[in-house]
Amino acid sequence: GAVVSQHPSWVICKSGTSVKIECRSLDFQATTMFWYRQFPKQSLMLMATSNEGSKATYEQGVEKDKFLINHASLTLSTLTVTSAHPEDSSFYICSASKPKSSGNTIYFGEGSWLTVV
Amino acid sequence: AQKITQTQPGMFVQEKEAVTLDCTYDTSDQSYGLFWYKQPSSGEMIFLIYQGSYDEQNATEGRYSLNFQKARKSANLVISASQLGDSAMYFCAMREGSYPGNQFYFGTGTSLTVIP
Numbered sequence: 001g002a003v004v005s006q007h008p009s010w011v012i013c014k015s016g017t018s019v020k021i022e023c024r025s026l027d028f029q030a031t032t033m034f035w036y037r038q039f040p041k042q043s044l045m046l047m048a049t050s051n052e053g054s055k056a057t058y059e060q061g062v063e064k065d066k067f068l069i070n071h072a073s074l075t076l077s078t079l080t081v082t083s084a085h086p087e088d089s090s091f092y093i094c095s096a097s098k099p100k101s102s103g104n105t106i107y108f109g110e111g112s113w114l115t116v117v
Numbered sequence: 118a119q120k121i122t123q124t125q126p127g128m129f130v131q132e133k134e135a136v137t138l139d140c141t142y143d144t145s146d147q148s149y150g151l152f153w154y155k156q157p158s159s160g161e162m163i164f165l166i167y168q169g170s171y172d173e174q175n176a177t178e179g180r181y182s183l184n185f186q187k188a189r190k191s192a193n194l195v196i197s198a199s200q201l202g203d204s205a206m207y208f209c210a211m212r213e214g215s216y217p218g219n220q221f222y223f224g225t226g227t228s229l230t231v232i233p
Contacts, residue, residue, distance in 0.1 A: 032218040043208065043223045044162075051218070090158055097217030101149035103169050104217045106210075108162035 001025060004096050006109025013084055013116055021079045021112045022095030029074035030096035034106070035067075036090045047092075050077040084116040118143050121209050123224035130199045131232050137184070138194040138227045140209030146170075149213045151192040153183065156206040165207075168192055177191070199231045 005024045013019045023033055031052045036044040048069050049057040056069035066088075068080040077096075081088055093111040097104040122141045130136035144152065153165040168183045170175045176183040184193040192211075196203055209224040 029215075034221070038160075043225045046220060049218065049220070093160070093162060095162070095221070100215065102167045103152070103212070104215055105152065105164055105167055106212070106221055107164055108154070111160040111162070113160065 002110070003028075003098055003107040004094065004109045006094055006112055008112060009110055010113045011115070013114070015085055016083055016114055018080055018082045019084055019114060021092055021094075021114075023077045023079070023096070023109050025075045025098075026098045026111075028096075028098050030077075030083075030098075031074060033071060033077040033083055033094055033096045035069060035077070035079050036095065038093060038111075044093065047079075050094075050100045055117075081114065084114070086116045089116045119224075120144065120222035121211055121224035123209055123222070123227050125227045126225070127206075127228045127230070129230050129232055130196075130203075132201060133198055136199055136229065137198070138207050138229065140192045140194065140211075140224060142190050142192060142209075142211045142222075144211065144213055146213040149211055151183070151214060152210040152212070152221075153181070153192075153194045154208045154210060155189060155203075156208060162208070166194065174205070184194060185233045189217060201231050203228075204229060204231045 007022045031049040035047045050071040052071045058064045071077040095106045095108045149170045151168045155163045162219045166178045166181045180197045182195045206226045208226045
């Protein structure tokens with residue numbers, strides 16, 4: 001079964017609005033979660049590392065004011081795309097390391113397809 | 118330098134045959150983990166197999182096995198008895214150390230197509 005759950009799977013929003021994507025670890029506590037963006041036929045691009053109880057660490061070139069990350073609990077991290085524009089349309093996917101699994105294996109959420117119209 | 122290199126953008130394999138997907142990595146750390154993920158067209162990333170740098174035996178998980186050659190810094194994925202459902206993108210990944218907060222590095226992926 002799923003280890004990390006992400007919601008929503010699909011979202012369409014209007015330009016200028018904000019959209020929130022949730023990432024939950026289902027049967028473990030995740031002090032760290034990762035948010036990725038993936039363009040068609042490309043690899044995953046790390047956007048930010050979400051740390052429970054502290055500010056997220058953003059990768060170079062990622063606008064922290066546009067992609068707000070909140071890791072309010074040990075099982076939930078949220079990514080909010082603010083003032084969305086069509087160029088923000090993409091596939092967003094989160095991940096978390098499951099403790100005590102082999103190598104603290106990272107498991108991914110199902111991903112969220114965002115379309116901004 | 119790229120941390121993870123996958124040199125095969127696309128691969129084809131006949132159903133029921135075995136296929137090897139190449140992956141080489143670059144790290145100066147002694148402790149690291151190597152992972153393979155499958156990404157079907159739906160987008161989800163499915164964990165397949167893990168190999169620790171200190172593991173002496175090659176990892177196996179059902180039809181998946183990891184050919185770990187430490188001196189060559191390669192971690193090829195072998196899929197035996199390919200099935201049509203194996204058609205997907207495959208990503209090799211590495212994490213240096215084992216701390217859960219350490220970044221994952223991904224290769225560019227290999228698109229596998231299984232031919233009936």
